[in-house]
Amino acid sequence: MEIERKFLADPGELDLSSYRKKEMSQGYISTDPVIRIRRSNEDYILTVKSGGLLEREEFETRLTGEQYEQLSGKVEGLMISKTRYLIPLSGEENTGLTAELDLFHGALEGLVYVEVEFPSVEAAKRFTPPPWFRREVTEDGSYTNAALSRMNSEELRGFLSKIRSQDMKGELS
16 A cells, blocks of 8 residues: 655755665556556566555566566656655654655656655654645646656646746745
């Protein structure tokens, strides 16, 4: 079971060079049901996810690099590229939690969000986001990687422009 909350983020003052990172690329063989392939540094993973936003079933299995390359030819839509920083969170209510900060590249350049996985729905509800977390987008399906991968160039430009416009108006907090 995967239980996670997602927020737009502004890591501004964080020294990202002090955190562990992963270079990732991922694509979707299907978005309904979600069947994803991912390269994370030198690891290759096939993931199947059930429906849902805050809480959903998730199954993962390892792939070889060759299997990943073969399946890459079956990807529908955009192949997503991002750098993920793993940032341990502090504070009594956040002990043991890690923020996964994603900085997107390519067609999604400029999109920055953060996800936090939780051991239970109750823990997710108790979570206190740090100040650099901005507007929560957990329940907005347009922020899932699967939804982003299905957008064409024009839709992506509009989506990113909307986020920038909200940020300039201070609506992301």
